Amino acid sequence: MEVFLAALWGALKLSAKLILIIVPLVTLFEVLRHLPVFRRAGNLVEPMMRGVGLTRDAAIPLFTGIFLGIAYGAGIIIRVAQQKGLPGRELFLMGLFLATCHSVIEDILIFVVIGGNGPAIFFVRLGLAVILTGLMSRIWKPA
Amino acid sequence: MSETGTSAPAGETIPDIPTRIRTGLSAGLATSFKIIKVSIPLYVAVTLLKGTPVLDLLGNVFAPVMGIFGLPGEAAFAFVAAFLLNLYAAIAVIVPLHLTPFQVTQCGLMMGIAHNLVVEGGVLSTTGARGGVLTLCRLVVACAAGLLLRGFWSLWETASSWAMSLPGLS
Incomplete structure (x- = not known):
């Protein structure tokens, strides 16, 4: 019982953390998304996105995930997927x-702290992500 | 304001700031709850699993494979911790193993790709993507990345030991 309560307490702390990060993030996104700067940044990343089979609609959730991680990124991913109606193919590629x-x-910093090589981890991950997603987008053609 | 974007939402009327803040807050809460509904039970389940011998059992199963990635068998326990729990749990296992810098890098690469699979898999599903398939992808990609890094590392070691053996260089 005590173990269960401890687990539940941990789960609640995680939930609080998720709310504290996701709510401000989504609010900020709603406030800023109409700014022309956002649109221009979208134009800038569009060619890169196309290389991995994604459209500019996926740019914000993609970059949120790259920097903040899947759990916090999911807040933005769900929101954008609803708003823009991202197709299943694009959701999968992302x-x-x-x-x-x-x-x-x-993730990389905590391994650098214990003696890992940060750039090696980063470039292998980024390289693999680009290659795999690029390949997959060519195998799975848009309908 | 020059609009050069091709997919600029032309027909969309832009709401004022207070409306946007309100939309953001309610949408943020709604998505948070969507994620929390999935993450709470999964987190509890995995934490309860930690108290059972399941983790040790899995570690013993995976120990023999660690050599493929240039890691000692004990590292398997760190991988089980990373896959089911999170990177901090894995680090706690890694530090006492006194691994070489290459081995730490290898762990960081593979675990960076595949960690917290149960909870994050659930979260991925809530976005509408196929969580199960993506989780499988993470495991496969982590192994591929590990083999890749091991390959680079062996090449680098061979090349540098060859360079060292050249006369007049050491």
Whole structure:
């Protein structure tokens, strides 16, 4: 029983953390997304996104996931998927990219702290993500 | 304001700031709850699993495969901790093993790709993507990345030991 309560307490702490990060993030996104800067940044990343089979609609959730991780990125992913109606193919490609390359700052730093080679980890992950997602987008053609 | 974007939402009327903040707050809470509904039971299940011998059992199963990635068998326990729990649990196992810098890098690469699979798999599903398939992808990609890094490392070691053996260089 005590073990169960401890587990539940941990789960509640995780939930609080998720709310504290996701709510401000989604609010910030709602406030900023109409700014012309956002649109221009979208134009800038569009060619890169196309290389891995994604459209600019997926840019914000993709970059959120790359830097913040899957759990926090999911808040934005769900929101954008609803708003823009991202198709299943694009959701999968974005998921594949993020599966390989996500939360790059926190995850790599904790291994650098115990003696790992940060750039090696980062470039292998990024390279694999681009290659795999690029390949997959060519195998799975848009309907 | 020059609009050069091709897919700019032309027909969309832009709401004022207070409306946007309200939309953001309610949408943020709604998505948070969507994720929490999935993550709470999974987190509890995995934490309860930690108290059972299942983790040790899995570690023993995976120990023989660790050599493929240039890691000692004990590292398997760190992988089980990373896959089921999170990277901090894995680090706690790794530190006492006194691994070489290459081995730490290898762990960081493979575990960075595949960790916290149960909870994050659930979260991925809530986005509408196929969580199960993506989780499988993470495991496969982690192994591929591990083999790749091991390959690079052996090449590098061979090349540098060959360079060292050249006369006048050591």
